[in-house]
Amino acid sequence: MPSILGHNFIAGGRSATGDVTLHSLDAASGEALPYSFVQASEAEVAAAAEAAAAAYPLYRSLSGERRGEFLEAIAAEIDALGDDFVALVCRETALPAARIRGERARTSGQLRLFAQVLRRGDYLGARIDRAQPERQPLPRADIRQCQMALGPVAVFGASNFPLAFSTAGGDSAAALAAGCPVVFKAHSGHMASAECVADAILRAAEKTGMPAGVFNMLYGSVGAWLVRHPAIQAVGFTGSLKGGRALCDLAAARPQPIPVFAEMSSINPVILLPAALKNRGEQIAGELSASVVQGCGQFCTKPGLVIGIQSAEFAVFVRAFAARMADQPPQTMLNAGTLKNYEKGLAALQTHPGIRHLAGQPQQGRQAWPQLFQADVGLLLGGDPLLQEEVFGPTTLLVEVADAAELQLALQALHGQLSASLIAEPADLPQAASLVALLEHKAGRLLLNSYPTGVEVCDAMVHGGPYPATSDARGTSVGSLAIARFLRPVCYQNYPDELLPKALQNANPLGIERLVDGQSTRAPLL
């Protein structure tokens, strides 16, 4: 197993002045692993934020090419983390090795995607309005705009993605790509894994000559200190609604409020249309149950609500789906706390008078048993909060609506979502059109004949959506647009070429697409 020091990462060095010791656990057995970690003190949190602030002026002014080399070097270091690393992550999270290897590739892949974005240069949003000295009644000055890094960013590791949404995960990659140094709070569920990845980042920073403080990592319950620190200029978070909202409230109450992008709570409705159920109900039951239990239901995009229209086909589907769900084996969850929350969530569903249990072994033991429930549509229409709450784990809830009109009402009752999926045949599409307009208001990502688990990392992905799916529907935490959360526009009036950023210089030395006098062009200015 890798050697683990357990000290905080500050300004390129290691620090452990605190007096609280934390332990990493084997997720399957609950036993302590032979690794201990020293929770950061308030002074260490401040030192990390200040290290990030000290790195910021140099780091943000590096060329996109240089930052891209850094991201690619991190990717190479992460790809090189070997089988002992994979085994360690598996022990800390109970996730299978194949998943961890896949997540490793996804993590390095998204770092490389951001490196491409940096070379492409469209994130710079370059706009040039040239001077019009002869304009009447007043001349126009030369004005040029581009995007620059917001400042040091605090990133919170997610429990359920020890690699892809943790240390060098999506939020860190987006912030580093933007030119923002990062202070990362390691998740308590995989601190040893985090240390290995942080070491990889520091090796990459050294190889590519990045400033000390470009990446810092803290252990322990230090989130409030971090978000309150005046040097921090934005926050990225993936986790619970309660945790995310608490950070939003802290950030909004600062003397200088800062933006928080928190990805929090979504039940990801899947709507089953009649012709699809008629033609391939059995197949849908198989696919949907696989999506619900994938990764033990521990995905932000797990389908937590399945809606169908009352019909013989839907009744057949419900039986097939219940049979599939009953067949699913139990799985080990990420940690004991997650299992406990799952049990609480199930208990709330089981004791609700309007909700019936359709399938699943009684929940017991150290693993999570998949479950299927059915709720009266009246609960959804009446605003019952239980139907809007994400239960993290391998369970989902069926709702039967009377007809297409009630389906509209049921969807209108939903809170904001990360995703909304339609399962439909061509014969269903006329009905689908009116649903799409409604689902666009509710979710960041709309799927047709796909299931929401499995979030592609690409330019067009939106992993975001209206509250409470996230704290700000204007962002995404997956895909290359995630960089926009950590950028702000600056404009230059009447500046000579030599004082302008390269993105805005006459010759267009970066060769990027620019909006010049309202026209998109790569041409240099004469």
Next chain:
Amino acid sequence: MPSILGHNFIAGGRSATGDVTLHSLDAASGEALPYSFVQASEAEVAAAAEAAAAAYPLYRSLSGERRGEFLEAIAAEIDALGDDFVALVCRETALPAARIRGERARTSGQLRLFAQVLRRGDYLGARIDRAQPERQPLPRADIRQCQMALGPVAVFGASNFPLAFSTAGGDSAAALAAGCPVVFKAHSGHMASAECVADAILRAAEKTGMPAGVFNMLYGSVGAWLVRHPAIQAVGFTGSLKGGRALCDLAAARPQPIPVFAEMSSINPVILLPAALKNRGEQIAGELSASVVQGCGQFCTKPGLVIGIQSAEFAVFVRAFAARMADQPPQTMLNAGTLKNYEKGLAALQTHPGIRHLAGQPQQGRQAWPQLFQADVGLLLGGDPLLQEEVFGPTTLLVEVADAAELQLALQALHGQLSASLIAEPADLPQAASLVALLEHKAGRLLLNSYPTGVEVCDAMVHGGPYPATSDARGTSVGSLAIARFLRPVCYQNYPDELLPKALQNANPLGIERLVDGQSTRAPLL
């Protein structure tokens, strides 16, 4: 004078169920004008927000071409508001007729700029990642992303721009362009002017077939009700730090927090470099004093802090500048409250032991007398809050620094700004380069040998900046990028052409620039 009903504008009709009556005043005399207005009741605020919500599904789904026609129709109606309208605005604001005519042209001009943006289509941010069914280990689905309207937007009228930042001003134009219906809170200082403009908007809405509720307007102190209403999805505000922060706090405390773009407080530092003072100190004194007193100093971008380096040239400049400021005539402010605040601001400066009064007649009477003060640099370096506070009106503060190093420290001590200006000759530019990197952190707009008053409405303008200049440095409230504040991304996975927005259809029927598989292109997809 125009006929004024004084009722709230809700869902295309007029409503006055409240029991608080407000009066419009002649700004110069303080006398009541023959217009009364009925403050909206809480129920009317709700009705306006719900009217906007009812209009939203249709309005946001109209083509950019249709929304552009609406904006252009508003522009034409505003251009047609005649001399009696100009006279009315002058009476309510004490601003001169030439300024109001200019502002009318600016207001219609920015509506037309947004119509161009809608036709250009780059605000849609179209991104397409095509399916890769053969990809290993997993196929990639077809994923397409574009921007859509956030929902109903609450806009607060600004005291100092009765047209360009009020009823049909920048925030309303940006929201309407984005596809967001607007609920506008009229400023108490120019309610009759607001009614004329709201009438113009409603005529344009009718002519172009817009849904009732696309634009609503309320009178009175109804901001808190409006921001708290669940239908409202974003807020645009221009005004004081206290008022803007209060709205931010309300918005952040909602069950569903919403974004607020508040443009609040900036002292717009102007830095005078040595060679410029040596070559044209007298000219700078004239230009700078003109900028300080323009519009009676009632611009968000008024230079409120002037910094120079100790030298014989700076001493000469200070004398020339003081002489110019002493020569400026008094002007009438927007309203009695503004004058009172100006007097308070002057009193705080006058009684501060570290601040000296250099020029200006004793403040008295109904007009604002221009003033010049000088503060010890130690106050800035020591974080004295008085030096960071905007005093709205024709006054500014000089600070002398010992040398280039102290200049850096002084600029580091500044809070966030809308603008920062360097006055420099070619010989100063080597020193300017290091200042630019620092000013980029502090301000949204950097100027060279220009003065910050006079904000061009164009694609490249940034009228924004770090807190407290605004509540979110990632936005601008002037220029075409202002539309981005009111948009959110949505993506479509595996959707057929007929269910996709036009921006994302294979044939590219809008003919817009799209990012397809990482390449920018207008080509249709095969």
